[in-house]
Amino acid sequence: MAHSRREFLKIAGISGLGLCLPASTGLISAIAATPAAGPPPKPLAALKAQRWAMAVNISKCKVDCADCIAACHLEHNVPDFGKTKDSIRWITSQPYPVVFPGVAKPRLPGESKPLLLPVLCNHCDNPPCVRVCPTGATFKRADGITLMDYHRCIGCRFCMAACPYGSRSMNYRDPRPFVRKLNPGYPPRTIGVVEKCNFCEEKLARGMLPACVTACRQKALVFGDIKDANSEIRRALNSGFSLRRRPELGTGPQVHYIL
């Protein structure tokens, strides 16, 4: 989580730029990544895919870097409770044996030198959280993204018991006072609902890649259509051996870790 002030301001600046625009052009219009000088930016077409997926290039990911986490938390108004039992997790970095509990064993590279990897919702092909939800508040979209309806969720937390990855977080207390900088482009949550990573569906709809992917300066995160043979993610997955978290459970996780 260690983060220099400069890096923080940089991300805050980029996100802040995103904040200014929806107010003037409305939510549906796209936001260009260039400064808004001259004529208003042309709306970008929404990014579409048959099946969204992510790949993490382990060799490129830096141990002491948390850019992806900071960008995600800024984008989605994730509160900062510090390291407490209530802290909300969208994307976190975890030691290798926690990411792959079944694979971890002595004398694997991750055991000898510290190796932290980003973990997030796996947007499973067969998500147990969706299966158990009693209200349909969490659901699967045709393009593979598992989403939450924060206004339908009753906060029963059945999904949290069902998720074998710990990817879901409950708002055990009011998150708003703990949101450092409010992004009006994404709704802050209320008390008593469950939330999780949404693959930045709100950014995809505006023609942009997920916040964590764009924030990663090492280009360790690859995002794209896994059903498209020519996509960047397919090329990345073809480049080497990859793992998924606990695939033996039959959940069909769609975050791949390239060794």
Place this chain on the structure above:
Amino acid sequence: MLEKAWKGNLGYGLWMAFLLLLIAIGFFFYLRQLDYGLGITGMSQDVSWGLYIAQFTFLVGIAASAVMLVLPYYLHDFKAFGKITVLGEFLAVAAVIMCVTFVFVDLGQPGRVMNVLLYPSLNSVLFWDVVVLNGYLLLNLVIGWMVLTSDRKGAPAPPWVKPLIYLSIPWAISIHTVTAFIYAGLPGRGFWLTAIMAPRFLASAFASGPALLILLCLLLKRLGLFDAGEKAIQTLAKIVAYGLTTSIFFVLVELFTVFYGQIPEHMHHFEYLFVGLNGENMIAQWMGVSAFLAVAALLMLIVPNWRQNETILAVACAATFVALWIEKGLGLVVTGFIPTPMGEMASYIPTGPEIAITIGVWALGFLILSGLYRIFIAVREEM
């Protein structure tokens, strides 16, 4: 008939006032929970269910156990239970109301509870649990009430009650089966992912429920209010003995599979439960007490001379009830979360407000139970 619940002697009045006080304290802390959020409890992102859901699970068993009276009386014409089936049904009513209340206080957004019915999700076990629990509540309320009113008039119950009684038998099995399925179908939770979960739930229910009923009957007898009869009590005691034996057997069966198979993901939970893991041994200490009480109760119940002694029987029933309350009302839910599916340790300690709310809900159940039993006794006195 309902007005009879308001009449009673001073002892009854004081008892009800005491329960109301506990409910008021619980309600005060519930208002604080509404304001602050469920963060006021010991629950966390890793241990996301705690005392509330554990009480719910335990009490579903108490509710289901009414079938142990209804089945022998209505299917086998076991006359000795004739006098007390209504007591069993009223116990079920109070227990189901506690269950529903515990689920309600556990919700993060209680105002949206109707979403479960507005957006019925047939794939969710929780949806089905809401259906079967409310159905069971309605069945027992109607059956208990109709049987008692017709007893009062000295006439047989209307013919439409009989099919409801027969329906209530498989329905009782269903509430605990569906409740077990909440746990038993979750990938990554090795502790719960076992087909014996539903049979285990039922076995422990058929011990803890009748044990509580025996204690209530002995209390009513001691107070000189109602005598259930020696034969009814002794038959119930045998049911508790069989239920407890089966329950212990099922636990041992699980221990064999887990520790002979030695899959760490399954083993660690049981280590946490019985001996403690990574220094976390609070639950293990409670489980030690539970195991001791269960074995002691079993001894007292299977030796006929001891079982027939009312004092020893009362001790055995209390031990059974406490042992199974610890097992289900403390151990079962929390241990499913510790360690996490990623093998990390987590901890859970209920907070003061959480315990106060829990006691408040129990008091609500006992208030309803006392009122219903008061009506039952008043009707009996009239006859």
